[in-house]
Amino acid sequence: MNEYADLEISLHRHDASSYAVEFRFSLPDSDADIRLGVGKPALAQFDLEALNAQVHDPAGYGQALSQSLFADPAILTVFGQARASAQSQDVPIRLRLLVGPSAPELHRLHWETLRDPQDNSPLFTGENLLFSRYLSSLDWRPVKLRPKADLHALIAVANPSNLAEYDLAPVDVAGEVARSQASLGSISATVLPEAGTDQHTTLSELTARLREGVDILYLVCHGAFVRDESWLWLEDAEGKVARTSGTDLVTRLRELDKRPRLIVLASCQSAGTSAGDALAALGPRLAEAGIPAVIAMQGNITMDTVADFMPTFFEELQHDGQIDRALSVARGEVRERSDYWMPALFMRLRSGRIWYVPGFGDERAGFQKWPSLLRSIRRGQCTPILGPGLLEPVIGSLKDVAQRWAETYHYPMAPHERESLPQVSQYLAINQDRGFPYDELGEYLREELKRRYKEDIPEKLLSNYASLDELLETIGAKRREREPNEAYKALAQLPLPIFITTTPDNLLTAALKEAGKDPQVVLCPWNDYVEQAESIYDQEPDYFPTPERPLIYYLFGELNEPDSVVLTEDDYFDFLIGVTGNKDLIPPGVRRALTDTALLFLGFQMDEWNFRILFRSILSLQGGGRRDRYAHIAAQIEPEEGRLLEPARARRYLENYFSKGADISIYWGSSDDFLKELVEQIAERAR
Secondary structure, three states, X not given: OOOOEEEEEEEEEOOOOOEEEEEEEEOOOOOOEEXXXXXXXXXXXXXXXXXXXXXXXXXXXXXXXXXHHXXXXXXXXXXXXXXXXXXXXXXXXEEEEEEOOOOHXXXXXXXXXXXOOOOOOEOOOOOOEEEEEEOOOOOOOOEOOEEXXXXXXXXEEOOOOOHHHHOOOOOOHHHHHHHHHHHHOOOEEEEEOOOOOOOOOOHHHHXXXXXXXXXXXXXXXXXXXXXXXXXXEEEOOOOOEEEEEHXXXXXHHHOOOOOOOEEEEEOOOOOOOOOOXXXXXXXXXXXXXXXXXXXXXXXXXXXXXXXXXXXXXXXXXXXXXXXXXXXXXXXXXXXXOOOOOOEEEEEOOOOXXXXXXXXXXXXXXXXXXXXXXXXHHHOOOEEEEEOHHHOHHHHOOHHHHHHHHHHHOOOOOOHHXXXXXXXXXXXXXXXXXXXXXXXXXXXXXXXXXXXXXXXXXXXXXXXXXXOHHHHHHHHHHHHHHHOOOOHHHHXXXXXXXXXXXXXXXXXXXXXXXXXXXXXXXXXXXXXXXXXXXXXXXXXXXXOOOOOOOOEEEEOOOEOOEHHHOOOOHHHHHHHHHHHXXXXXXXXXXXXXXXXXXXXXXXXXXXXXXXXXXXXXXXXOOOOHXXXXXXXXXXXXXXXXXXXXXXXXXXXXXXXXXXXXXXXXXXXXXXXXXXXXXXXXXXHHHHO
């Protein structure tokens, strides 16, 4: 796994003629920062008119810009210290430029032309110093990384038939498509327009393709930035020019549930020009609209430069998923051209990556404990513990639910709490009434399922009288039919007697029944209401779970019993008090499974406090001394972008945390990734 030093340069207006420059620098595995500008600010001055006069001389422009930025000896010293520190550890520097809202005029400067203050060579044409511009976004949704194998790209090329009327050269559609397809390698891609059809690259057709789910959009077309508005020369239904405003494209993208993680605009002036409001250009506006990474063009880049730059960029992106590294290498490939600096990267991915490699450990090496885990499964001595991550592919993220409620009901507490469903639910329980968040969750899930799966739901279930269980059973069956590696389908095939779930849905129950099994459902009696619910143990006191008749133990409640659902902060604390204060609340068979079988934690974000409550309550159970007889697994997707300051160090912290008190191996990838690999391992052992 690549390690990078982190350097952030922030620029803010200080007075009428100068700007304050702030540095923040940190090395991998270091808790110390090198900072500049915290006390007395270091200052820089930029003569915008003089710089603009050199716009056609990239080398002279870059030298003048560097002399302006590093004029203060303190700035030059700290920059030199950062480079020396990184070189001493043999790590590259990831440099992010943040221009504060007080200095919007600095956005139109060509920062990509910066020269080395020591030898006047280009700063950003190699792999040792990676550069991006950071733009904040009002979009609260976290950026979730995806496995490389699951990525999908859309190559969209617009070549209107009447470009000559606008004195524009035709676009080499076949060449652009061939080059990009070859460069994308193993990343699957669709093309618009599809060869041999009468399709045209219209805004509506482009939006329809994006709605299907695209990770990378590569858009090739002519463009211009006129009067603080970006324009794209797309096509109309007859294949002629349809001048499309950047505003229209941004609006369409804002409306998508699943937005691309990377947009590459091979379109002139899509990052603005040397004049006007650069933030009004299409590239910056896409970044502010929530696209995690956008590559756009400053000025009129030549098609020859694009033809050399793009294949190198996509080929390098294949190596490690590092967008800024791939761009820096590609820029170096065209450094002899006068427009080499024009591709600009706007990015809010702190790690710089668009994908991850699932697996165990830093190098994602083979897991040495597979034989032990497979033996435990074969003997029925393995207990899956299911978290909300398994439900998210069906209903979306619970963080989205919390954020929507926080916005709708004006959550007044700290901004970072707006994505915490327990905390927002607690507010609703106080601000409205005790039962409000439970009813609201049921209504939200019902409407969200209808919206997402309208084509899969029979007409009779679209009425307001359809239960959540009915909707989920129907949708779950469709998903298992379409997706061979669907998580609940994979779980239902395992010969296990007990499943423990912290999600309130019935998807596992339906999957087990579909697999020919007879699951029995029991709710954890963590409050007085649940104690009254009848269970299989009341009907059959001697019931013993088997793979053919497994037990599903709902630790945090079930949707059709709203009072059993653990939802608010108070619920979590009451649950913890109940299960730790009265060990007999949990049936003996379940307690034994938690202390004397291999545990599979699936679908949890292990840095969240509600998982910590679950984890500590499990460790507190008597008999845990036998837990070290087994290999335990926790499937944990890579920490979400923007939620952790330093994802790589956070990963190592979690690995250390969960290796104490319980020998848990962390699988860095989604539950779907892990279950797919588990099924493959079982099949391989069987062969």
